[in-house]
Amino acid sequence: MSELTEDTNLTGQSEIEFCEEINDFEDNAPAPRGFAGLLKDAPQGSTAVANGLSQQLIYQINLITPNALVSFDDLNVELGNAAYPFVPPEGKEGLRKAIEARGTKLVVNSAYRTIAQQFLLYNWRGNNSNPVAKPGTSNHQSGLALDINDRSGWLQFLQPQGWQPLAGDPPHVDYKGGGAKDLRQATILAFQVLWNKNNPNDKLTEDGAYGNETGKRLGMSPAVGFEKAPWDDQPRLLRLSRPRMEGSDVAKLQEMLKAAGIDVGVDGEFGPGTDKAVKAFQAQKSLVADGIVGPSTLAAMA
Numbered sequence: 578m579s580e581l582t583e584d585t586n587l588t589g590q591s592e593i594e595f596c597e598e599i600n601d602f603e604d605n606a607p608a609p610r611g612f613a614g615l616l617k618d619a620p621q622g623s624t625a626v627a628n629g630l631s632q633q634l635i636y637q638i639n640l641i642t643p644n645a646l647v648s649f650d651d652l653n654v655e656l657g658n659a660a661y662p663f664v665p666p667e668g669k670e671g672l673r674k675a676i677e678a679r680g681t682k683l684v685v686n687s688a689y690r691t692i693a694q695q696f697l698l699y700n701w702r703g704n705n706s707n708p709v710a711k712p713g714t715s716n717h718q719s720g721l722a723l724d725i726n727d728r729s730g731w732l733q734f735l736q737p738q739g740w741q742p743l744a745g746d747p748p749h750v751d752y753k754g755g756g757a758k759d760l761r762q763a764t765i766l767a768f769q770v771l772w773n774k775n776n777p778n779d780k781l782t783e784d785g786a787y788g789n790e791t792g793k794r795l796g797m798s799p800a801v802g803f804e805k806a807p808w809d810d811q812p813r814l815l816r817l818s819r820p821r822m823e824g825s826d827v828a829k830l831q832e833m834l835k836a837a838g839i840d841v842g843v844d845g846e847f848g849p850g851t852d853k854a855v856k857a858f859q860a861q862k863s864l865v866a867d868g869i870v871g872p873s874t875l876a877a878m879a
């Protein structure tokens with residue numbers, strides 16, 4: 578069993594990063610183009626180059642701790658290129674209320690940062706003059722951090738909902754309200770579990786600690802994700818989302834749609850074309866045409 582017993586609290590152990598600079602770097606980075614190599618060899622650019630691996634890591638965390646991270650991409654938000662909009666359910670509820678109270682769109686440049694993304698940023702940018710926290714230590718690995726535009730304008734709406742500013746880091750807020758649980762160890766553990774599943778002859782200790790061995794294996798991980806994906810054990814709900822879902826399960830869905838006579842490309846990425854194809858299939862089968870692929874839609878395809 579891989580389970581963490583210790584709940585750490587962010588108090589007193591916040592890492593100061595230059596969030597503004599990191600976000601500028603991500604925003605100005607060239608869009609990634611199909612890189613199929615190892616994480617350590619990824620060309621410098623946007624950390625979205627590791628979207629496949631990042632999605633597996635987020636899903637794996639939720640398999641270990643159900644509902645640890647939920648997406649808030651359905652709220653009135655604008656998201657940065659490489660931002661994974663994941664927070665705990667209570668943190669999302671706080672965001673929903675704050676956005677409703679202010680009545681405007683919240684611009685989020687960075688939210689949850691997977692350990693694969695942090696690995697890339699640290700390798701590319703981590704030096705004394707440009708601090709990027711070590712993989713596993715960033716506040717953005719906690720699942721409780723956001724970098725937002727116009728923080729000063731948002732604070733009066735966010736603070737009553739448990740979202741607090743981090744001094745010395747102008748765009749950064751952390752969720753400290755009810756249900757806040759620091760996921761930094763869980764983030765590392767999720768990687769170790771995923772690595773072990775794919776490398777039974779080269780197992781890491783599943784301890785949630787980022788040591789040399791774990792760091793080395795992270796670099797040796799495929800940027801597009803592992804062959805044995807966490808959704809092989811427990812299918813994930815597939816839908817059009819930000820960032821787009823990609824992986825073997827999406828490719829399989831596209832193949833099934835095609836086999837059912839629906840026109841769709843098979844590229845393993847759930848974009849607007851796949852959304853349209855799913856809705857067409859659902860309508861054809863008299864299912865709710867919501868574009869969300871759950872058990873009933875999958876059953877209708879079998």
Ligand SMILES: [Zn+2]
Pocket residue numbers: 596687717722723724746748749750
């Ligand atoms: Zn930040």
